Amino acid sequence: MKTAVVTGGGSGIGRAVANRLRADGYHVATLDVVASDEAYAHTANVTDRAAVDAAMAAVREQFGPITILVNAAGMERFKRFTDLTFDDFQRVIDVNLNGVFHCIQAVLPDMIDAGWGRIVNISSSSAHSGQPYMSAYVAAKSAVNGLTKSLALEYGPMGITVNAVPPGFIDTPMLRKSEERGRLGGTIADHIARTPVRRVGKPEDIAAACAFLISEEAGYITGQILGVNGGRNT
Secondary structure, eight states: OOEEEEETTTSHHHHHHHHHHHHTTOEEEEEESSOOOSTTEEEOOTTOHHHHHHHHHHHHHHHOOOOEEEEOOOOOOOOOGGGOOHHHHHHHHIIIIIHHHHHHHHHHHHHHHHTOEEEEEEOOTHHHHOOTTOHHHHHHHHHHHHHHHHHHHHHGGGTEEEEEEOBOSBOSHHHHHHHHTTOSSSOHHHHHHTSTTOSOBOHHHHHHHHHHHHSGGGTTOOSOBOOBSTTSOO
């Protein structure tokens, strides 16, 4: 059985991905900043490299080498750009981009040794379209897409694929937070009306895409940005 780590696995998309991979038969451990009593849930802030390394070492003791990583940890600051402090900006970059850096670096040696690996980075459809009041988040997720493409080229010869899944309008805690603050640019019903498949996405929709990209059948797919968005961004 292969071992997978899902960051941000305590809620939302990360939790759905972790549940899907368990159902598919993988050993799955999660990393999240919020402590959990669930089995194989590790508490770590992805911006803290020492904490990330310690969590990955604990996962190896439990399950062995880590050859699957899904980076789903994320955060936002919903602010007008002129109200955004540099500390706000840096914090969002630290979690959404630098956290991806730390986690990938922490597990790549296992994948290189195995000659096989799967990395899926959860980015955002806002990297294609932009989004008001989310400039730091959009900047970070755009960088994640670029990092994905570069690492795919660098590590493809070693049997490691690297892809990104940018979710569209997905029912997550972050979406509900945006709704509460009036930052959606309309009601949820308005957004559903603009979505070709006429519904809000579910975290399980993202999990299904991740499950495919992790599978053996996806071994010839790397460096791709696979949008899961109901047709709103293509």
